[in-house]
Amino acid sequence: MAKEFFHAEEVEEIAARLIEIFKPELEGFEIRYTFCSENPKKDGREAIALARKVTGFYAFLAGSPDGFFCIEVGLPAWEELTAHQRIAVVHHELCHFGITELGNLTILGHDIEEFNDIGAVHGAYFDRLQIFADAVEQGNSDTCGRAELIRQILNR
Numbered sequence: 001m002a003k004e005f006f007h008a009e010e011v012e013e014i015a016a017r018l019i020e021i022f023k024p025e026l027e028g029f030e031i032r033y034t035f036c037s038e039n040p041k042k043d044g045r046e047a048i049a050l051a052r053k054v055t056g057f058y059a060f061l062a063g064s065p066d067g068f069f070c071i072e073v074g075l076p077a078w079e080e081l082t083a084h085q086r087i088a089v090v091h092h093e094l095c096h097f098g099i100t101e102l103g104n105l106t107i108l109g110h111d112i113e114e115f116n117d118i119g120a121v122h123g124a125y126f127d128r129l130q131i132f133a134d135a136v137e138q139g140n141s142d143t144c145g146r147a148e149l150i151r152q153i154l155n156r
Protein backbone atom coordinates (compact mmCIF):
# COMPACT_ATOMS: atom_id res chain seq x y z
CA MET A 1 0.00 0.00 0.00
CA ALA A 2 1.21 3.48 -0.78
CA LYS A 3 2.39 5.68 2.07
CA GLU A 4 -0.17 8.11 3.37
CA PHE A 5 0.71 11.50 4.84
CA PHE A 6 -1.42 13.71 7.01
CA HIS A 7 -1.06 16.74 9.25
CA ALA A 8 0.38 15.91 12.70
CA GLU A 9 -1.54 18.23 15.00
CA GLU A 10 -0.24 16.59 18.19
CA VAL A 11 3.37 17.00 17.05
CA GLU A 12 2.74 20.64 16.17
CA GLU A 13 1.29 21.38 19.62
CA ILE A 14 4.27 19.83 21.40
CA ALA A 15 6.68 21.66 19.08
CA ALA A 16 5.00 25.02 19.66
CA ARG A 17 5.64 24.79 23.42
CA LEU A 18 9.21 23.52 22.96
CA ILE A 19 9.99 26.37 20.54
CA GLU A 20 8.66 28.91 23.06
CA ILE A 21 10.83 27.50 25.83
CA PHE A 22 14.00 26.28 24.07
CA LYS A 23 14.10 27.48 20.47
CA PRO A 24 12.72 31.03 20.25
CA GLU A 25 15.04 31.65 17.28
CA LEU A 26 12.73 29.40 15.22
CA GLU A 27 9.66 31.53 15.85
CA GLY A 28 8.52 33.14 12.65
CA PHE A 29 9.87 30.35 10.44
CA GLU A 30 7.39 27.98 8.86
CA ILE A 31 7.52 24.41 10.15
CA ARG A 32 5.19 21.72 8.85
CA TYR A 33 4.36 18.59 10.81
CA THR A 34 3.43 15.39 9.03
CA PHE A 35 2.53 11.89 10.11
CA CYS A 36 3.36 9.09 7.71
CA SER A 37 1.58 5.74 7.74
CA GLU A 38 5.03 4.09 7.61
CA ASN A 39 8.09 4.84 9.71
CA PRO A 40 10.65 6.86 7.75
CA LYS A 41 13.99 5.31 6.81
CA LYS A 42 17.30 7.04 7.37
CA ASP A 43 20.52 5.45 6.07
CA GLY A 44 18.72 2.14 5.66
CA ARG A 45 17.48 2.11 9.25
CA GLU A 46 13.93 2.64 10.35
CA ALA A 47 13.60 5.92 12.22
CA ILE A 48 10.88 7.46 14.35
CA ALA A 49 11.04 10.86 12.71
CA LEU A 50 12.96 12.94 10.19
CA ALA A 51 13.76 16.63 10.02
CA ARG A 52 13.97 18.26 6.60
CA LYS A 53 14.16 21.64 5.01
CA VAL A 54 12.25 22.26 1.84
CA THR A 55 13.61 25.06 -0.33
CA GLY A 56 13.83 26.14 -3.94
CA PHE A 57 11.76 24.28 -6.49
CA TYR A 58 9.94 22.01 -4.00
CA ALA A 59 9.13 24.91 -1.70
CA PHE A 60 7.72 26.79 -4.68
CA LEU A 61 5.57 23.80 -5.64
CA ALA A 62 4.39 23.46 -2.02
CA GLY A 63 3.20 27.07 -2.08
CA SER A 64 5.86 28.44 0.30
CA PRO A 65 8.58 29.84 -1.97
CA ASP A 66 10.59 31.17 1.02
CA GLY A 67 11.12 27.58 2.13
CA PHE A 68 10.11 25.76 5.29
CA PHE A 69 11.17 23.09 7.71
CA CYS A 70 9.28 19.83 8.06
CA ILE A 71 9.13 17.12 10.71
CA GLU A 72 7.87 13.81 9.40
CA VAL A 73 6.86 11.31 12.09
CA GLY A 74 6.22 7.62 11.52
CA LEU A 75 2.81 6.89 13.01
CA PRO A 76 3.58 3.23 13.89
CA ALA A 77 6.64 4.34 15.91
CA TRP A 78 4.82 7.33 17.46
CA GLU A 79 2.06 5.12 18.78
CA GLU A 80 4.60 3.06 20.75
CA LEU A 81 6.10 6.09 22.56
CA THR A 82 5.35 7.36 26.05
CA ALA A 83 4.34 11.00 26.48
CA HIS A 84 7.86 11.87 27.60
CA GLN A 85 9.43 10.05 24.63
CA ARG A 86 7.15 11.95 22.23
CA ILE A 87 8.28 15.27 23.67
CA ALA A 88 11.95 14.19 23.51
CA VAL A 89 11.62 13.06 19.88
CA VAL A 90 10.04 16.36 18.83
CA HIS A 91 12.70 18.29 20.77
CA HIS A 92 15.39 16.23 19.00
CA GLU A 93 13.98 16.99 15.56
CA LEU A 94 13.70 20.71 16.37
CA CYS A 95 17.42 20.68 17.24
CA HIS A 96 18.12 19.86 13.57
CA PHE A 97 16.68 23.22 12.51
CA GLY A 98 19.05 26.13 12.27
CA ILE A 99 19.10 29.59 10.75
CA THR A 100 22.30 30.83 9.12
CA GLU A 101 23.68 34.33 9.63
CA LEU A 102 22.09 35.24 6.30
CA GLY A 103 18.71 34.03 7.55
CA ASN A 104 18.65 30.86 5.46
CA LEU A 105 17.24 27.56 6.69
CA THR A 106 19.83 24.92 7.46
CA ILE A 107 19.78 21.37 8.83
CA LEU A 108 22.16 20.84 11.75
CA GLY A 109 23.89 17.52 12.41
CA HIS A 110 24.01 15.65 15.71
CA ASP A 111 26.46 16.73 18.41
CA ILE A 112 27.90 13.23 18.54
CA GLU A 113 27.90 10.10 16.45
CA GLU A 114 29.56 7.09 18.03
CA PHE A 115 29.36 3.31 18.53
CA ASN A 116 28.31 1.76 21.84
CA ASP A 117 31.30 -0.62 21.60
CA ILE A 118 33.73 2.32 21.46
CA GLY A 119 32.15 4.01 24.45
CA ALA A 120 32.28 0.74 26.39
CA VAL A 121 36.02 0.27 25.71
CA HIS A 122 37.42 3.81 25.36
CA GLY A 123 35.06 5.94 27.43
CA ALA A 124 34.89 9.63 26.66
CA TYR A 125 38.02 9.77 24.50
CA PHE A 126 37.02 13.14 23.02
CA ASP A 127 35.71 16.17 24.95
CA ARG A 128 32.44 16.17 23.05
CA LEU A 129 31.70 12.65 24.33
CA GLN A 130 32.21 13.78 27.92
CA ILE A 131 29.99 16.79 27.27
CA PHE A 132 27.29 14.40 26.05
CA ALA A 133 27.82 12.00 28.97
CA ASP A 134 27.50 14.95 31.40
CA ALA A 135 24.35 16.13 29.61
CA VAL A 136 22.77 12.66 29.91
CA GLU A 137 23.69 12.52 33.59
CA GLN A 138 22.13 15.94 34.13
CA GLY A 139 18.99 14.86 32.26
CA ASN A 140 18.71 11.61 34.20
CA SER A 141 19.01 13.47 37.49
CA ASP A 142 16.28 15.84 36.27
CA THR A 143 18.05 18.95 37.54
CA CYS A 144 16.67 20.74 34.47
CA GLY A 145 13.10 20.29 35.72
CA ARG A 146 11.97 17.82 33.09
CA ALA A 147 9.00 16.57 35.11
CA GLU A 148 7.67 20.13 35.29
CA LEU A 149 8.33 20.65 31.58
CA ILE A 150 6.35 17.54 30.65
CA ARG A 151 3.49 18.65 32.89
CA GLN A 152 3.49 22.08 31.26
CA ILE A 153 3.41 20.68 27.74
CA LEU A 154 0.74 18.09 28.44
CA ASN A 155 -1.53 20.48 30.40
CA ARG A 156 -1.58 23.25 27.87
Ligand SMILES: [Zn+2]
Pocket residue numbers: 092093096110
Ligand atom coordinates in the same frame (compact mmCIF):
# COMPACT_ATOMS: atom_id res chain seq x y z
ZN1 LIG B 1 18.50 13.43 14.52
